[in-house]
Amino acid sequence: MNRxxxxxxxxxxxxxxxxxxxxxxxxxxxxxxPYTAALIKGQEAYLHVWTLGEKGLGDxxxxxxxxxxxxxxxxxxxxINSVSVGGxxxxxxxxxxxxxxxxxxxxxxxxKIFIFDVGTDPAKPRLxxxxxxxxxxxGFVGPHVFxxxxxxxxxxSLSNDKTRDGVTGLAVYNNKGEFLSAHPIPAGNGGDGYGYxxxxxxxxxxxxxxxxxxxxxxxxxxxxxIKDSEAMKHFGNTMVLWNLKSMQPEKIFSVPGAxxxxxxxxxxxxxxxxxxxxxTSKLWLISHDVNNEWQAKEVATIGDPAKIPLxxxxxxxxxxxxxxxxxxxxxxxxxxDISDPTKPVQIYxxxxxxxxxxxxxxxxxxxxxxxxxxxxxxxxxxxxxxQVLRAYDWDGNDLKLKFEVDFFGQKLxxxxxxxxxxxxxxxxxxxxxxxxxx
Amino acid sequence: MTRASGAxxxxxxxxxxxxxxxxxxxxxxxxxxxxxxxxxxxxxxxDHIQRVPAGIxxxxxxxxxxxxxxxxxxxxxxAFFYSYCADPIGCPLAWDAFEAVRDGIVARPELHGRVRxxxxxxxxxxxxxxxxMGFARRNEASASIxxxxxxxxxxxxxxxxxxxxxxxxxxxxxxxxxGGGVVINHLLKVFLIDKQGFVREIYSNQSLDPAMxxxxxxxxxxxxxxxxxxxx
Numbered sequence: 026m027n028r029x030x031x032x033x034x035x036x037x038x039x040x041x042x043x044x045x046x047x048x049x050x051x052x053x054x055x056x057x058x059p060y061t062a063a064l065i066k067g068q069e070a071y072l073h074v075w076t077l078g079e080k081g082l083g084d085x086x087x088x089x090x091x092x093x094x095x096x097x098x099x100x101x102x103x104x105i106n107s108v109s110v111g112g113x114x115x116x117x118x119x120x121x122x123x124x125x126x127x128x129x130x131x132x133x134x135x136x137k138i139f140i141f142d143v144g145t146d147p148a149k150p151r152l153x154x155x156x157x158x159x160x161x162x163x164g165f166v167g168p169h170v171f172x173x174x175x176x177x178x179x180x181x182s183l184s185n186d187k188t189r190d191g192v193t194g195l196a197v198y199n200n201k202g203e204f205l206s207a208h209p210i211p212a213g214n215g216g217d218g219y220g221y222x223x224x225x226x227x228x229x230x231x232x233x234x235x236x237x238x239x240x241x242x243x244x245x246x247x248x249x250x251i252k253d254s255e256a257m258k259h260f261g262n263t264m265v266l267w268n269l270k271s272m273q274p275e276k277i278f279s280v281p282g283a284x285x286x287x288x289x290x291x292x293x294x295x296x297x298x299x300x301x302x303x304x305t306s307k308l309w310l311i312s313h314d315v316n317n318e319w320q321a322k323e324v325a326t327i328g329d330p331a332k333i334p335l336x337x338x339x340x341x342x343x344x345x346x347x348x349x350x351x352x353x354x355x356x357x358x359x360x361x362d363i364s365d366p367t368k369p370v371q372i373y374x375x376x377x378x379x380x381x382x383x384x385x386x387x388x389x390x391x392x393x394x395x396x397x398x399x400x401x402x403x404x405x406x407x408x409x410x411x412q413v414l415r416a417y418d419w420d421g422n423d424l425k426l427k428f429e430v431d432f433f434g435q436k437l438x439x440x441x442x443x444x445x446x447x448x449x450x451x452x453x454x455x456x457x458x459x460x461x462x463x
Numbered sequence: 464m465t466r467a468s469g470a471x472x473x474x475x476x477x478x479x480x481x482x483x484x485x486x487x488x489x490x491x492x493x494x495x496x497x498x499x500x501x502x503x504x505x506x507x508x509x510d511h512i513q514r515v516p517a518g519i520x521x522x523x524x525x526x527x528x529x530x531x532x533x534x535x536x537x538x539x540x541x542a543f544f545y546s547y548c549a550d551p552i553g554c555p556l557a558w559d560a561f562e563a564v565r566d567g568i569v570a571r572p573e574l575h576g577r578v579r580x581x582x583x584x585x586x587x588x589x590x591x592x593x594x595x596m597g598f599a600r601r602n603e604a605s606a607s608i609x610x611x612x613x614x615x616x617x618x619x620x621x622x623x624x625x626x627x628x629x630x631x632x633x634x635x636x637x638x639x640x641x642g643g644g645v646v647i648n649h650l651l652k653v654f655l656i657d658k659q660g661f662v663r664e665i666y667s668n669q670s671l672d673p674a675m676x677x678x679x680x681x682x683x684x685x686x687x688x689x690x691x692x693x694x695x
Contacts, residue, residue: 060667062650063632123667124632124650144632175652175665176512176630197510200630205510227669231499268499270675271507275499319499 054385054445055291055343058173059227063125063144065447069387070095071105071147072394072445074414075130076438077401078113083436087116089130089141089150090437092414092430094392095448102416102428104435106149110139115244115401118442120171122178122200127153128444129178131168133400134244136160138168138180140202147446154202160186162204163196166240172223176200181223184239190259191239192218195272210234210265211274219261222300224287229296230269231319233311235284236261237303247403260304264311266319278321280309286338287311290345290366297366299324301339301350306330308348310366325369327359328352337399338383342390347372351381353399358384358424375424379411380404385443386419393417393424397432398439414440501674504681509663515541515656516628519621520583520614521592523599530625531660533581533612538683539656540564540676541581543631545647546590546598552668553651557582560653560666561611563673564680565602568609571677578680580611585633585647587615587622629654629662657683 054069072094078086086109093100114132121128126144131137138156145151159168159180167183180196194209212218219236226232237243238260242250250256260283266276282305289298297312308325327350328334334352341348346364351357358381360373383396396414397404404410412432417424432440518530533539540561548554561580568574582598584590595613602611616622626633629652636646653671655664664679666672 059669062667063648124630126632175667175670176662177510177665199512201513203513205512206508229499230501230675266499268502270678271502273502273507 055341055388056286056288056385057121058123059225059289060123060173060175061121061125062123063447065388065445067389068095069392069445070098070448072414072416072443073119073128073141073143073147073150074396074440075116075119075442076432076440077116077398078109079412079433079438080113082433082438084109085113086111087113087132088438089128089139089152090432090440091148091150093148094416094445096427102430104430104437107437108141108150108152110137110152110155113401116441117400118170119444120178121173121444123173123175124200127200129171129180130442131171131180133167133169133183133240136166136168138171138202143446146449148449156198156202158204159196163194163207165193165196165207167193167243168196169220170222172225174225177205179223181220181234183220183237183243184241189240191220191236191242191261193220193239194218195220195223195234197272206272208272210236211277214277215263215279216265216274216277217261217263219263221261221283221285222287224289224298225269226289226296226298227269231275232267232269233287233298233300234265234267235280235287235300236263237283237285243400244402264300264309264321266311276319278311278319280321281305282307284309285336288339288341288348291341291343292345295345299339299341299348299363299366299369301327301336303336304333306334306336306352308350308361308369312366322367324367325361325371327371328355328357337381340384340386340393342386343388344390347390349384349386349393351377351384351395353380353382356381358393358395373423377415377417377424378413379409383442385445387445391419392427393419394443396440396443398441401439404439412439414443501672501678504678505685507682508686509655509679509682512662512665513628513630515654515660515662516625518616518625520616522612522614523592523596525592525617527617530614533579533614534656535660536658537576538578538658538680539581540578540653540680541583541656542651542653543585543626543629543633543649544582545584545586546594547586548647550646553649556668556671557651557653560671560673560676564676565605565609565611567673567677568680569605574677574680574684575608577684578609580609582611582613583625584613584615585622585626585631585649586645587618589645590615655679655683658687 072092074090088109091106114135119130128141128143136159140154141150143150165182170181172179182193197205221235221237264278282302287300306327310324314320335354337353339350348361350359356378358377361369363369382399415429416427515534542557544554598613633649636648651668653666
């Protein structure tokens with residue numbers, strides 16, 4: 026009998042004596058760090074939406090908005106809580122800690138990182154800590170992606186505090202919000218030093234980073250930016266493969282046109298990731314070649330690249346058979362069949378807004394959520410600046426609108442990144458709870 | 464700016480940039496060959512993640528001992544567990560990994576007497592010092608080479624501050640416990656602690672690789688040796 030079997034037998038004997046049931050299977054949204062625990066069982070109960078404040082609208086502040094997502098609830102589809110954090114600093118992305126108790130949310134302009142307690146009561150997140158010295162500690166600007174590793178958070182950033190172009194790096198914090206180390210993205214030797222997303226494959230001890238643009242560009246008005254030929258040269262064209270344990274870059278891939286979100290296949294035996302280039306509108310596959318070397322390869326086109334639809338977010342299904350992609354400019358949500366990831370094929374598309382940005386799906390793929398805002402200065406103007414969250418059911422053939430929240434109409438701001446929470450069902454591990462459970 | 468004109472302008476700028484820069488280069492390895500497996504011990508640095516908090520624990524008897532007795536003075540591999548845990552991605556995984564690390568240390572004389580293993584119970588009411596002695600006795604054969612301590616404490620009052628400081632979030636799983644027993648939801652975390660009592664690595668069920676753990680232990684020993692001005 027091997028060790029695991031021996032232990033299992035011993036535990037089973039003790040468990041049987043104590044009347045213990047087996048643990049239940051869990052599920053969740055599909056684009057979390059693989060180290061995230063406390064996963065949602067089935068239906069998500071809440072959507073947390075990191076929202077950019079808008080001058081002249083409501084309290085004008087960036088805020089974490091919580092929406093009831095439980096169809097059985099009386100307040101389904103409505104805003105049930107909002108935590109304003111003060112000021113406007115280009116609110117952008119969020120990420121759970123590994124225990125899912127805390128949600129880190131960053132601002133790309135003033136570099137503040139807000140840490141919310143969403144574990145104690147997900148219906149009422151509380152701001153418990155604010156990191157205000159990110160730039161001073163790291164030399165980086167624009168804390169963008171928050172990716173949990175055990176006991177720590179890796180923060181991928183977009184820029185630096187000297188040139189404010191896209192040369193940047195990764196910072197590691199412990200879960201208490203204390204800075205631990207900084208890791209520059211390689212510039213030179215083919216690397217441009219730019220950053221955007223990061224995604225880990227623990228099994229292979231690797232992670233990938235992608236590349237966007239720096240503070241000079243993402244804070245510039247889009248109309249002005251596209252007329253500035255010098256500024257337009259400053260977009261990322263690379264992805265980097267890193268050794269996870271050593272946090273050392275191992276290989277640089279040329280991926281022209283600002284590769285953004287990276288999605289590893291969630292299937293047990295798969296070892297490939299897919300991404301898209303925003304400006305060239307292509308899907309790229311990162312996988313092993315016949316020599317067992319990691320390679321990046323263009324595998325499909327999203328929309329008509331000549332029209333620059335600007336793909337901005339993607340969500341992979343749990344079975345790695347399909348990939349949702351939102352294109353901002355034409356407000357379209359696309360679905361690709363990626364069951365053969367070397368040959369993705371678009372199988373569905375629908376206009377879901379005047380502008381669409383983030384997209385998240387439930388683990389079972391039956392619910393899909395989108396938001397509208399890309400960046401405050403890049404969003405469309407006038408009546409095209411629709412600012413909404415839309416919730417859809419996916420029946421395998423069509424997206425059916427279930428509810429929408431008008432963020433401008435409700436004087437909230439511009440909705441950007443979404444995260445799910447399950448219902449509060451934990452018992453604390455104090456003596457009365459234990460006694461009650463027994 | 465209309466949608467169409469914006470798209471056109473971006474497209475024109477970007478296409479010309481790509482053409483001018485000739486950026487369709489191939490893959491650029493940063494060194495000869497990929498090195499994405501475990502890196503050689505000593506070739507990387509482990510962050511000082513946090514200090515292990517103070518606490519009172521029990522081993523074998525109800526005589527109180529400082530937790531620091533078990534987390535300083537030698538490299539420590541520590542995990543929280545409970546004796547009746549049957550979660551296949553929880554305690555059994557930790558148990559398996561600890562046994563593999565113990566065997567790895569036994570097989571490497573240079574590691575003898577330099578590492579301790581610690582399991583600390585999440586259920587002090589059930590896992591009494593006397594009850595845990597049974598686990599300790601099973602590992603007596605290798606205790607002089609790599610001791611394995613099974614700790615508990617008086618009550619949740621003593622346990623919870625340690626868990627909170629170590630970031631070990633736990634809760635009773637009501638659904639799974641509905642049969643009358645208790646299932647404790649806990650995120651499997653295994654802590655590698657240096658001689659000074661700093662957590663230097665945390666492993667989860669996604670990264671609990673005995674070879675990687677042994678590499679990290681050697682990295683800490685090399686670091687210690689370097690700090691002492693020795694060559695190994």
